[in-house]
Amino acid sequence: MSYFLFLTLFGVLNCLPIDDDDVIIVDSVDLNSIDGVEEYSIDISGLDQLAFGIPKNESGVAVSEWTDSSLMNPEEMGEYLEGDILMPGLARNGIRDKTSRWTDGIIPYVMDGGFTQEQKDTIRKAIADYHRLTCLRFVPYNGQKDYLIIKSSKTGCWSSVGRIGGRQEVNLQSPGCVTKKGTVIHELLHAIGFMHEQSRPERDDFVTIKYSNIKPGTEVNFKKSEAKNTDDFGVGYDYNSVMHYSEYAFSRNSQKTIEPKISNSKIGQREGLSRGDVKKVNNMYNCKKDVPMTTESNDIDTGKVTNTPPTREPQAGWLGSIWQSIFGDKKIDPEVTEK
């Protein structure tokens, strides 16, 4: 029994979010060139029709009622697909089933008006985390063809998935979506190319969806992605991902809608990127940057990242999840790039 407590404790420690004290600053950027359009593309063919439409004022009203003590995260309150995925102005026509990664990991951006100095600082801190932990570079917009405009219209928190080409909006309604740094990181991670963690094909091995507590009409937000449309970039299911729903997402009765199968596991954190998030971004963008380690876990998981997503045998079930928490993914990365 005590052995399992030990394992669970190790699992929890290994999943702590990375905070600023744990961060290793790496000056050099080592970004490989990537050849081929296919390799750059992000499959969005699995997105529901709901992801295509226009920003909604109703979502803004809901998010305006969000406070730091709300049960759910503000990006789970929108009327968009999964709460915050919106490809505005695009039609689902069967042709647009792919978006792109950002060329060379460079993301031109501009902040529109409407943010206080403090809120701008929150956005800058989110961007600084990407700069410290990944090879992505957010650069000031200077006439580039493709760029992000970060706005604060009263339509909630939302973003497209991946680079869609041209001017691309990320909306962070103030103050709800710019109260926590993790919310900003979450929306930017959509724009970088990622979906929600609990929509992974294998999620039922790790969480239980309580359909009886879900607000009627929002069940579609709990749909799983099909394996053929997703790439886990060699990273196992991550309760601590900043892309995971909170326990009360889309609840109709303040009861939990999603519950981890390992008791005491926390989901829905919006403090910052998890180690798994960092690994996924770096694998998607062929970045050979080390993932910093927490002091508690530095002898458990090497945290090294190679530029090739490794093959991995998923560790299914709660025992497998504990295994993953302790030993990381079942893989050996022989090639390690030192910073």
Ligand SMILES: [Zn+2]
């Ligand atoms: Zn989201």
